[in-house]
Amino acid sequence: MSNFQTILLVIFGVFIVLGVLVFSLYRGSGGVSDVTVTIWGDISSHEFNDLLKLQSLKQEEIPNIRYVEKSTENIDAEFTEALARGIGPDLIIISQDRFLENKPKLSVIPYGSISERDFKATYIEEGELFLDQTGIYALPLSIDPLVLYYNRDALSSAGLAQPISYWDEIYAVAQNLSKKDPAGNIISSVIALGEAKNIPHAKDILSLLFLQAGTPITGFVGDDLRAQISYNSGLPTVPAVSALDFYTQFSNPTKTYYSWNRSLIDALTHFTAGDSAYYLGFVSEYRIIKNKNPNLNFGVSPVPQSRVSGKTTTFGQMKAVAISRGSKNPTAAFIVATKLASKELTSALSSILVLPPPRRDLLSIRPTDALWPVFYDAALQSNGWLDPNRLATKVIFQEAIESVTSGRARTTEAINEANKKVEALIK
Numbered sequence: 001m002s003n004f005q006t007i008l009l010v011i012f013g014v015f016i017v018l019g020v021l022v023f024s025l026y027r028g029s030g031g032v033s034d035v036t037v038t039i040w041g042d043i044s045s046h047e048f049n050d051l052l053k054l055q056s057l058k059q060e061e062i063p064n065i066r067y068v069e070k071s072t073e074n075i076d077a078e079f080t081e082a083l084a085r086g087i088g089p090d091l092i093i094i095s096q097d098r099f100l101e102n103k104p105k106l107s108v109i110p111y112g113s114i115s116e117r118d119f120k121a122t123y124i125e126e127g128e129l130f131l132d133q134t135g136i137y138a139l140p141l142s143i144d145p146l147v148l149y150y151n152r153d154a155l156s157s158a159g160l161a162q163p164i165s166y167w168d169e170i171y172a173v174a175q176n177l178s179k180k181d182p183a184g185n186i187i188s189s190v191i192a193l194g195e196a197k198n199i200p201h202a203k204d205i206l207s208l209l210f211l212q213a214g215t216p217i218t219g220f221v222g223d224d225l226r227a228q229i230s231y232n233s234g235l236p237t238v239p240a241v242s243a244l245d246f247y248t249q250f251s252n253p254t255k256t257y258y259s260w261n262r263s264l265i266d267a268l269t270h271f272t273a274g275d276s277a278y279y280l281g282f283v284s285e286y287r288i289i290k291n292k293n294p295n296l297n298f299g300v301s302p303v304p305q306s307r308v309s310g311k312t313t314t315f316g317q318m319k320a321v322a323i324s325r326g327s328k329n330p331t332a333a334f335i336v337a338t339k340l341a342s343k344e345l346t347s348a349l350s351s352i353l354v355l356p357p358p359r360r361d362l363l364s365i366r367p368t369d370a371l372w373p374v375f376y377d378a379a380l381q382s383n384g385w386l387d388p389n390r391l392a393t394k395v396i397f398q399e400a401i402e403s404v405t406s407g408r409a410r411t412t413e414a415i416n417e418a419n420k421k422v423e424a425l426i427k
Contacts, residue, residue: 037329042075052067054348076101090329094319109135122360124379125383127320146204150277150299155277163299188275192264194259197398206247212243217385245404284355346362356376392425
C-alpha cells in the first residue's frame with residue numbers, strides 16, 4: 001500500500017469516527033427516559049427545582065433530571081476536579097464571564113444540530129459569546145442586565161421630573177442631589193461612581209462604560225482572542241481613557257460633582273438607606289432593594305447612554321447551559337439542554353427568577369406594567385465580553401481605577417497597563 005493510500009485511509013477513518021460521534025451525540029430521544037442527567041449550577045436549588053416541577057416536564061419522554069446547587073465561588077474548581085476523577089456532571093450552568101475558562105471542558109453542539117442562523121434568530125445578541133466557528137457551546141437560560149435605580153423622593157425634592165437618560169446630564173443635577181456637611185463630608189450622593197472597593201459592581205459598570213464608548217475589551221483578531229482595552233479605532237483619544245476618566249472623576253474632591261469616596265458604606269446599602277439618588281444595579285437586585293427597605297420610594301429606568309455612540313447598550317450577566325465533556329450520556333444531556341432552553345421553560349424560569357428571558361420570541365411579547373418593559377428593553381440591549389479570568393480581571397479593573405484616583409498613574413497609563421495584564425491572561 002502506498003503512502004498516499006495510507007494517508008487517505010487515515011483521513012477517511014477520522015471522518016467516520018467523527019460522524020459516529022456526532023450521530024451518537026445528537027441522534028434523538030429514543031431510549032433515554034430511564035437515564036438520569038445531572039446538572040450543576042449556581043442557581044438556587046429551591047428555584048431550579050420549582051422549574052423541574054412543571055407538569056409538562058413530567059409528561060414528556062425526556063431523561064430524569066438531577067440538579068446540584070454549587071456556589072459561584074467554587075463551582076469551576078469543583079467542575080475541573082470532578083472531570084479529572086471521571087465523575088463530572090452531564091450539564092453545567094455557566095455565565096458569560098466564566099465561559100472562556102471552562103470552554104475546554106465543554107462539548108460543542110455542531111451547527112448541523114442547531115444552525116448559527118437559528119441561534120441568532122432565537123437569542124439576544126449577547127448569547128453569541130457562546131459561539132465559535134465550530135458550533136455552539138451553551139444555550140442561554142437567563143439574562144440579568146444593568147439598569148438604573150433612582151430615588152423618586154430625592155428627584156422630586158430637587159425638582160427633577162425624570163431620571164437622567166444620558167451620562168452628561170448628571171453634571172447639571174449633581175450639585176442638587178449631592179450634599180456635604182460643613183467639614184466637606186458627603187451626606188448624600190448623586191450616584192456611586194469613582195471607587196472600586198465599596199462599589200460591588202465597579203468592574204461591571206466600567207465594562208458598561210467601555211462598551212458604550214466602543215471599546216470591546218476583548219475581541220478576535222483573526223482566530224486569536226486579544227485584549228482591546230486600549231483599542232483606538234482612529235480616534236484622537238482612546239475611548240477607554242475617556243470612559244475611565246468619566247468614572248473616576250466622581251471621587252475627586254476638587255470637582256464640583258464630587259459625590260463618592262471609599263469611606264462610605266457599600267453602594268447598595270447607601271441607596272437602600274435613601275442616601276443616594278441613583279444606583280447602577282442588576283435587575284436581580286430589584287427584590288433585594290425591596291426587601292432591604294420596603295418603604296423606599298424608588299423607580300427603575302434604563303442605564304444612561306452616551307450621546308455619541310449611536311447605539312443603546314447595557315451590560316448583562318447571562319447564564320447558559322452547556323454539555324460537559326465528561327458526560328456519560330451526551331445524547332440525554334443534549335435533549336435536556338434543548339428542553340431547558342425551550343420557549344416554555346425559559347419563560348417559566350424567567351418568572352421564577354424574576355428576570356427577563358434571553359429569547360427574542362418571549363421579549364417580543366411586551367408587558368403592560370410599569371416595570372417589566374424597562375427590564376425587557378435592557379435584555380435586548382445587553383452586551384458582554386469574553387473574560388479570560390473573571391476574578392483576575394476584577395483585580396485588574398480595580399487597580400486601574402485606584403491607580404488613577406490615588407494619582408499613581410495617568411489615565412492613559414492605567415488603560416495601557418490594564419490592556420497588558422488582560423493580554424497576559426489570554427496568552
